[in-house]
Amino acid sequence: MGGLGIIGVGLWLTAAPAGARTPSPEAGAELAARWCAACHVVAASGAGTDSAPSFADVASRRTEAEIRTFLARPHANPMRGFTLTAGEIEDVAAYIATQR
Numbered sequence: 001m002g003g004l005g006i007i008g009v010g011l012w013l014t015a016a017p018a019g020a021r022t023p024s025p026e027a028g029a030e031l032a033a034r035w036c037a038a039c040h041v042v043a044a045s046g047a048g049t050d051s052a053p054s055f056a057d058v059a060s061r062r063t064e065a066e067i068r069t070f071l072a073r074p075h076a077n078p079m080r081g082f083t084l085t086a087g088e089i090e091d092v093a094a095y096i097a098t099q100r
C-alpha cells in the first residue's frame with residue numbers, strides 16, 4: 001500500500017496547476033547555467049552560445065505560460081533524455097521572464 005501512496009504523490013505533483021508553488025527565478029538561473037547554456041545565451045551578460053535563440057529574445061516574444069508549455073515537451077533533438085520536472089519548468093520559465 002505504501003507504493004500506491006508514492007504514486008498518488010507523483011500524480012498530485014504532475015497535476016498541480018502552475019502557481020501552486022512559488023517559482024524560483026534564482027533556482028531557474030542555476031538550472032539554465034547548467035543545462036541550457038550549451039545552446040542558449042541564458043543571461044544578459046551573454047554567457048552561452050548563439051546556436052539557439054537567447055533567453056532575452058525568448059522573453060521578448062513569449063509569455064511565461066508559453067515558455068512553460070514549450071518546455072513540457074523535449075526540444076532540439078540533441079536534448080533527448082533531457083526532462084525537466086514541473087517545478088524546474090516553473091523555475092526556469094520564471095527566470096527567462098526576468099529577462100524581459
Ligand code: HEC
Binds near residue numbers: 032037062071076079
Ligand atoms: C542542445 C541544444 C539546446 C539545449 C541544451 C537547450 N535548448 Fe532550448 N532550444 C534549442 C534550439 C535549437 C531551439 C530553437 C529550435 C526549437 O524551437 O526547437 C530552442 C528553443 C527553445 C525555446 C523556444 C524559443 C522560442 O523561439 O520560443 C525555449 C523557451 C528554450 N529553448 C528553452 C530552453 C531551456 C530552458 C533549456 C535548458 C533547460 C534549453 N532550452 C536547452 C536548443 C537547445
